[in-house]
Amino acid sequence: MTEPDARSRDVLEQVPEGVRDALGLRRARELTGGGTPARVYRCEDGDGDAVVVKVLRAGAGAVDGHDLGSFLRKPAQIARIHRELPALSPYYVPLVGHWQGPDWGAYAMPWIDGASPVTLLRDGDPGRQRFLAALRSVFGILGTHGYSASSVPAPPGHGLGTHAGRLARRLPLLTEHLGPLTDGTDLRVNGRPVPSAHELLRRTAAREDVLAALQPPRLYFPVHGDLNLGNLMLRAADAPGSRHGLDPDRQFTVVDPRGIDEHWDPVYDAAKALFSLTLFDAAMTGGFEIGRDATGGYDVRLRRPVPAHSAAAAEVPATLATVGFFRRLGHGDPLWLRRLLYAHAFHVLAEAACRLSDRTVRTFPGATGPAARRELALGLHLSGLLLLDDLLSGPAEPEADPAAHLACLATVHGPATACPLPG
Structure with a gap:
């Protein structure tokens, strides 16, 4: 996902009212660049923390995996990871909340200050070696834990x-x-x-x-x-945590499972x-x-x-x-x-x-x-x-x-x- 342009307008009204009220949201900017039919917003909550809210509305032409049913299972899959896999939990994005309406669903997670591993490839051969090392580390942890x-x-x-x-x-x-x-x-x-x-x-x-x-x-x-590399966020070892439970000692965070x-x-x-x-x-x-x-x-x-x-x-x-x-x-x-x-x-x-x-x-x-x-x-x-x-x-x-x-x-x-x- 791409950081919203500072000049982009506030689109808080596009976030369902129940989500706005539950999180005390004060403003929202739409994120672009992902591959999802959902609308994705970076929002500021009542405590000044940045949260990402994803909203999907039911519609014709949605393929399997992009449909509302799959979307509604995403929070459950995230919750299951944290509940059943304690060693993997610190590497997985926490949930802030999830909601469901008659023809829509939404869930919220903390904003992750990180970048896809592919950004390492900008640095020539040393970057490729770091990328491959990161890939080994990520899949090693996902496999073991x-x-x-x-x-x-x-x-x-x-x-x-x-x-x-x-x-x-x-x-x-x-x-x-x-x-x-x-x-x-x-x-x-x-x-x-x-x-x-x-x-x-x-x-x-x-x-x-x-x-x-x-x-x-x-x-x-x-x-x-659905582990495209945009769903792996590399984080600096000294990146600050947040009240939502991110561990500052973990160097990557997994986001947005398939459901x-x-x-x-x-x-x-x-x-x-x-x-x-x-x-x-x-x-x-x-x-x-x-x-x-x-x-x-x-x-x-x-x-x-x-x-x-x-x-x-x-x-x-x-x-x-x-x-x-x-x-x-x-x-x-x-x-x-x-x-x-x-x-x-x-x-x-x-x-x-x-x-x-x-x-x-x-x-x-x-x-x-x-x-x-x-x-x-x-x-x-x-x-x-x-x-x-x-x-x-x-x-x-x-x-x-x-x-x-x-x-x-x-x-x-x-x-x-x-x-x-x-x-």
């Missing part, structure tokens, strides 16, 4: 349903907005033939080796479920972190350049690629493999690194529909509001097709060289002419 708390056998079909099933559920929304791109016709993307999402789903379900990779043997304590109450696959969280580096963060700030080439195919690339993010992304799988929890995971789950790459590809494809469900106002060159959301959805959809096709048609062990797999995102075909956005 969180995921490992309990586990259950994964039910049959869990992997296929979680990844391919989620995309299948979201395809109707993509079809509504992207039309022919999702009608089953094969495409050309960045100069290479790529099957449609429907065909890739069919091939996924027909491949025993892919089904084996997607299926985790066990599921673990639901620590998060799940059942055991989960930690590899899903790791894939979300990888997605932050490959596409999500850069796309949300700069969007995509999308064009049509002379053959009628599509060219897609990030408008503002961040080479430091791409370089770090290629090192994430090997880095996680050195973390105690994931190192032990490999003994009974030898295909987890392959599942990480598949989960990442499915995250990209599924996130395309999330961008259509998002109501955040964004502005890119030549596109704002709904047009900017369609640009993000189209760019992610085309990128996701590249990634999943590369896994299904490429080497049998893509985890042996993740950099080669992820390089399909950086391929530039061109020249291309600007592509009119659908809608």
